[in-house]
Amino acid sequence: MLSLTRVVATRTTSLMAPKAVAASGISTRMFSIANDLAKKTKVEEDRYIRSKEHEDYLKRKAAEPAPSMTAEELAADRAHAAAVDEAFEILSKTGCAVKDETIEALASWKLGK
Numbered sequence: 363m364l365s366l367t368r369v370v371a372t373r374t375t376s377l378m379a380p381k382a383v384a385a386s387g388i389s390t391r392m393f394s395i396a397n398d399l400a401k402k403t404k405v406e407e408d409r410y411i412r413s414k415e416h417e418d419y420l421k422r423k424a425a426e427p428a429p430s431m432t433a434e435e436l437a438a439d440r441a442h443a444a445a446v447d448e449a450f451e452i453l454s455k456t457g458c459a460v461k462d463e464t465i466e467a468l469a470s471w472k473l474g475k
Contacts, residue, residue, distance in 0.1 A: 412454035419450070419462055438473075445469035 431439065446469045453460060 408457050409454060412450070412457075415459075416447075416450045416454070419446075419465070422462070441473055442469050445472045448472075 446465055449465050449468045449472075453465075
């Protein structure tokens with residue numbers, strides 16, 4: 363009787379073992395895929411937030427009254443706007459959040475003002 367139980371137990375274990383190993387491998391793989399998707403989603407959310415911040419900044423700047431400018435002042439203003447755009451682009455890649463005044467200061471520094 364004891365030997366019959368031992369034979370049945372070994373056969374049952376050997377039949378179930380490959381299924382258990384395969385199931386654990388799949389669940390680990392699915393977990394890593396879910397983890398990768400979560401990271402990708404986070405990056406995309408951050409990129410979207412940075413683009414919205416930049417759009418809001420542009421709207422605030424457009425709402426300010428624009429004084430009449432000479433051609434030189436207009437060229438300087440365009441260069442400043444390009445520097446601001448570049449700063450926002452760099453900050454969107456790094457994920458940093460800064461105030462508008464800081465962006466203005468960075469743009470002025472870059473242009474040597």
